Amino acid sequence: MAWYPGAEKMELQPESDAQPAIVPTQVIFHSIAAPWTPRRMYEYWRDSTNLESHFGVGYDGTVGQFIGTQTRADANYRANRRADGTGAVSVESASNDRHTDPWTDAQLAALVALGAWLHRQHGIPVRVCRSTDDPGFGYHRLFPDWSDSGTACPGDARVGQFHDVVLPGIAALVSGGGTGTPLPPPRAGDAPARYRVTVNGLEYGYGAHGPQVQEVGEALVASGHGSHYTAGPDEEWRDADTLNYREYQRSLGYTGSDADGVPGEDSLRRLLGRLPSPRRVSLAHVVAAARTDPGAEQGHRTYGGEVRIVEQALADEGFLEQRWVDGSLGTRTVQAYAAFQRSLGYSGTDANGIPGQRSLRELGQRRGFDVTD
Numbered sequence: 001m002a003w004y005p006g007a008e009k010m011e012l013q014p015e016s017d018a019q020p021a022i023v024p025t026q027v028i029f030h031s032i033a034a035p036w037t038p039r040r041m042y043e044y045w046r047d048s049t050n051l052e053s054h055f056g057v058g059y060d061g062t063v064g065q066f067i068g069t070q071t072r073a074d075a076n077y078r079a080n081r082r083a084d085g086t087g088a089v090s091v092e093s094a095s096n097d098r099h100t101d102p103w104t105d106a107q108l109a110a111l112v113a114l115g116a117w118l119h120r121q122h123g124i125p126v127r128v129c130r131s132t133d134d135p136g137f138g139y140h141r142l143f144p145d146w147s148d149s150g151t152a153c154p155g156d157a158r159v160g161q162f163h164d165v166v167l168p169g170i171a172a173l174v175s176g177g178g179t180g181t182p183l184p185p186p187r188a189g190d191a192p193a194r195y196r197v198t199v200n201g202l203e204y205g206y207g208a209h210g211p212q213v214q215e216v217g218e219a220l221v222a223s224g225h226g227s228h229y230t231a232g233p234d235e236e237w238r239d240a241d242t243l244n245y246r247e248y249q250r251s252l253g254y255t256g257s258d259a260d261g262v263p264g265e266d267s268l269r270r271l272l273g274r275l276p277s278p279r280r281v282s283l284a285h286v287v288a289a290a291r292t293d294p295g296a297e298q299g300h301r302t303y304g305g306e307v308r309i310v311e312q313a314l315a316d317e318g319f320l321e322q323r324w325v326d327g328s329l330g331t332r333t334v335q336a337y338a339a340f341q342r343s344l345g346y347s348g349t350d351a352n353g354i355p356g357q358r359s360l361r362e363l364g365q366r367r368g369f370d371v372t373d
């Protein structure tokens, strides 16, 4: 039954005695859509609704605690208490009635100090939760599982402060480097970065051009980080791409220069499931060659450039003699590909020597080529 020494204790009953114990592994921040003091929040939960939080933070930075942090609170839907007994510590905060205003400096200082205490008290790691039950810090709308019908809480301004001020402030405080009164980040730090990097032979960042740029843009949209596009993503890397990529990096928990909107190998891999390469092989082309070349006249070449890439990879893996690397996907190459498929554990028609997407991607990842449909 942990009570925060920085809060006024206003114990809610019957919740405090009646609700089950939790092992707190997460902290979730909210805006209450009302300009209330902690006392008024307490009265609201006592008299009107049972969706209480553990803590409430007023505009002036005063903190109230309503139930102990090892007792379940009910504001976070499936994160309240999971089957394994872990659950979230819930932190409400005063806001305007549409929860669109930023936290005040006093609220920011209070949230940082509270976050540092929760880290020390319960070992909650100072990072963004990476999944719905991953230990760390988050905000109400971060995962759908944390609200029963969707929510915008705590609002865009506070989500930005969460990443830019609250989490860095907690990190500085627990490492002994901070005073507990975080400063807002300089505005210049918000200008989109304008430089390019080369990852696995392809360029990304402001001014980069090519199909790899469009692929990243489409993956950002699909992962919910497309809000800065006014027109759909295309093959030109513009500021909107950088801003969307920055949001995606922040969602991974990256901070500082690691979250400047210019891709690195790790974030690209996590976004796309693989690293694109300038050596591209179309699965459809290779399959067409595998169906055409063996029955055609000796040395027939369908899509010979792409076939040669696949053959060289099979040779490098030890399944094909180098002298058969000739750009013609003939009988020997089909046999070599079938042997490669068997080495992956495939059998029957899955090991018939006709490339499939999974086996070709595996070969590409091992030998540095990219597979398109």
Ligand SMILES: [Zn+2]
Binding pocket: 029, 030, 031, 140, 151, 153, 154
């Ligand atoms: Zn909320």
